[in-house]
Amino acid sequence: EIVMTxxxxxxxxxxxxxxxxxxxxxxxxxxxxxxxxxxxxxxxRLLISGATTRATGIPARFSGGxxxxxxxxxxxxxxxxxxxVYYCQHYSNWPPWTFGQGTKVEIK
Amino acid sequence: QVRLVESGxxxxxxxxxxxLSCVGSGFTFGDYYMSWxxxxxxxxxxxxxxxxxxxxxTNYADSVKGRFTISRDNAKNSVFLQLNSLRGDDTAIYYCxxxxxxxxxxxxxxxxxxxxxxxxx
Numbered sequence: 001e002i003v004m005t006x007x008x009x010x011x012x013x014x015x016x017x018x019x020x021x022x023x024x025x026x027x028x029x030x031x032x033x034x035x036x037x038x039x040x041x042x043x044x045r046l047l048i049s050g051a052t053t054r055a056t057g058i059p060a061r062f063s064g065g066x067x068x069x070x071x072x073x074x075x076x077x078x079x080x081x082x083x084x085v086y087y088c089q090h091y092s093n094w095p096p097w098t099f100g101q102g103t104k105v106e107i108k
Numbered sequence: 109q110v111r112l113v114e115s116g117x118x119x120x121x122x123x124x125x126x127x128l129s130c131v132g133s134g135f136t137f138g139d140y141y142m143s144w145x146x147x148x149x150x151x152x153x154x155x156x157x158x159x160x161x162x163x164x165x166t167n168y169a170d171s172v173k174g175r176f177t178i179s180r181d182n183a184k185n186s187v188f189l190q191l192n193s194l195r196g197d198d199t200a201i202y203y204c205x206x207x208x209x210x211x212x213x214x215x216x217x218x219x220x221x222x223x224x225x226x227x228x229x
Binding site for chain 2: 032034036042043044045046049050055087089090091092093094095096097098099100101102
């Protein structure tokens with residue numbers, strides 16, 4: 001099973017600033033990496049697939065990068081609606097497709 | 109728009125059973141693989157099971173293999189998860205989700221609102 005490790009656990013950011021979240025895979029997943037946003041009491045929402053491709057309706061301030069084992073999600077000019085928990089998920093090869101433990105982006 | 113609505117959760121004793129249902133709308137249900145994903149309190153999501161378009165193939169996480177069974181009825185735009193021999197660590201919010209397949213992998217582009225399953229005596 002591929003283990004996904006996210007850092008940091010919590011990121012304190014002021015509105016208008018940018019935030020960079022990291023996700024590391026225990027072995028290469030090529031670019032088979034998705035990012036999700038989850039707000040309290042809601043289901044996760046797909047942001048990024050293929051490590052870099054934004055899902056339908058996702059603003060351009062969300063950008064994904066990386067390949068292999070190291071990935072990033074950058075949120076530029078954070079808005080109040082962006083404070084949430086973010087998860088990465090690999091979908092390389094057969095299941096199980098595993099998620100990271102999450103990074104909480106909170107208001108500084 | 110795509111919508112997924114789960115039902116059937118609740119409180120059950122250890123060793124008990126539940127059947128979760130999920131109805132999809134806003135898309136051609138039979139064209140998509142479907143998955144169940146769960147999330148324990150304060151934890152990241154955990155993929156549980158998927159089923160292919162025509163019910164020919166299913167797959168399960170090791171943690172639920174032999175205890176959970178996924179099925180679907182395309183005529184009713186529905187996917188189901190039968191949960192047997194439930195344990196305390198099965199306590200979670202259970203989501204159904206639409207799979208987007210890439211080679212042998214899948215990510216999840218639409219999720220239901222989730223249904224809570226609590227296993228406790």
